[in-house]
Amino acid sequence: DGGITQSPKYLFRKEGQNVTLSCEQNLNHDAMYWYRQDPGQGLRLIYYSQIVNDFQKGDIAEGYSVSREKKESFPLTVTSAQKNPTAFYLCASSIDLGARGATYNEQFFGPGTRLTVL
């Protein structure tokens, strides 16, 4: 089945530790994204990537890092510098970033990872 997978579903970490969230897609999409969702809030963009080995900061990139070594994978590391990391993290992908003239750039989401810092 084609889709986006995120692992683990639930993650617990102690303060001061870095943790990496996995995101994999087999949709052959070029663009991938990481969002953070807090209770009662919308989605806030952390990082996004249009092609392998390239990524851009979103609105709330501080305390996070990413890599894009393969088209299918876009892992997110939550570092100890992130002041309030407890949240629900969502990964998404789209055919492309939506370059002018592109029609189909809907984002498809993974099931999410809930991170809790103890």
Added chain:
Amino acid sequence: GQQLNQSPQSMFIQEGEDVSMNCTSSSIFNTWLWYKQDPGEGPVLLIALYKAGELTSNGRLTAQFGITRKDSFLNISASIPSDVGIYFCAGRNYRDDKIIFGKGTRLHILP
């Protein structure tokens, strides 16, 4: 930064009622997307709209791309218990092609 104003924030309705929610923006958008999120899950795309005035249905759901390109609405007819969840709008801004999300409408169905 840019924001989408999504309303209402929450709705409490009786099963069988119709539902209407909308999103507005001060910017022109060239794509509108509507998603539904169940608790603890990722959002699922319901309807995508690409042209001003476009009206698209997906079962009991109908969405429209506003003529001004600054708004969109989603209607759900004859609501059922599985409609409960959070509905998000998202728009792709004409100026910079970035997609931004509304804060969601939380739908509750009373027994």
